[in-house]
Amino acid sequence: MKAIALREYGSADDLRLIDVPDPKVGPAEVLIRVKAAAINPVDWKLATGGLDAVMEVRFPLVPGWDVAGVVEQVGFDAGEFAVGDEVFGYIRKDWVQQGAYAELVSANVRMLAKKPRALDWAQAAGVPLAGQTAYRSLKRVGVGAGDTVLIHAAAGGVGSFGTQIAVALGARVIGTASERNHDYLRSLGAEPVAYGDGLADRLRAVGGIDAAVDFVGGDAADVSLEFVSPDRVASIANAEVESKGGHYVWVRPDGDELADLARLADDGKLTVHVDRALPLAEAAEAWRLSQSGRTRGKIVLTV
Known part of the structure; x- marks a missing residue:
């Protein structure tokens, strides 16, 4: 599959669109066909080594913890979701390597919820973290x-x-x-x-x-x-x-909290302003926009 990755700690200039193996789907996990992945400042801070003291990072590093997409495969003991379900989630794993800036990503079901019907893919990806x-x-x-x-x-x-x-x-x-x-x-x-x-x-x-x-x-x-x-x-x-x-407060992935937010969105009480939506290959530009501090709302990569 195609993914945006870093070979070692670096900056936006070091991001590359490369081929990496499809993710494995473990127990209680599903495989998601990514529709959108949101940019968060923690993505580029982590990529510079800023969280090396507290997080295990492995290379090549595919960044991204916010995802919205469609379930493509269901692992065993993952009956909460079915193939074809539209989901979104904050998919921070125990180590950092296989993130959402990719065509496919695997995630534990506890990190996910059904995508709000009221939000499009880019908006939904902007919610989780x-x-x-x-x-x-x-x-x-x-x-x-x-x-x-x-x-x-x-x-x-x-x-x-x-x-x-x-x-x-x-x-x-x-x-x-x-x-x-x-x-x-x-x-x-x-x-x-x-x-x-x-x-x-x-x-x-x-x-x-x-x-x-x-x-x-x-x-x-x-x-x-x-x-x-x-x-x-x-x-x-x-x-x-x-x-x-x-x-x-340091947030942890929680599908129940996400489901609460989805209900707020579907009730018309929560919306997301997407400032820019860029294709996956333009991840470096998305990081530069995020680092500029001059945007209002979310910056999102579409896949």
Whole structure:
């Protein structure tokens, strides 16, 4: 099969479209014919060796943890799905090598859910990692109906999911973002607040805040702790929040959470803005766009 791969740690310039063996399909796994694979910053950070201390990486490395596609083969003890099922998933395995930037990928059934009918292939591929990260963060701090939740970087890749999910849970959302993204946040149901110097003063004018999730890092968690009890503050970008009584969130594959997100999408409460959809062979350009930080929404490879 064709796949985008790296022969060793490197950058976008080192990505190559090559032939690799078709994946084996193990117990409790299915083989997926990839329709779309989303780009996440962790893809290119991992490829540079940035996660070498905590993750086993093998070469040639095919990146990509977000996939949407059609089940082509079912392994034994994988009766949750059948050939022809349309699925999506966050397919992070115990080691990193056989990812979603390929024509085929195998995945454990616990990582997958049925694709939302309301989303096309590119949109569906954009949900799993960012959507589950947002969902798990909000669950960790117990966001529910009637809460006021502060979401830092609410217009970003993870934050836009967090905003929609929190609104669907019945919460009031205060979202930090640059001025140019305020109308976008309003369209998602949030009340925008400009980030940067003076943020704490602007938040005091908001009123009571019950919970906060940090999707950007920097001093966002510390600002949140001025307003929110530590046990209701979570961050995906600042591990030091744990030493202050908060939660550091690292998402794990979870098909049940994905199914919850699929239901939100099919109920019209969750959508995905795809900024660019590029063919598989243009993965290097997709990485450069992601690294530029100038896109809104997801960048997706179509296969």
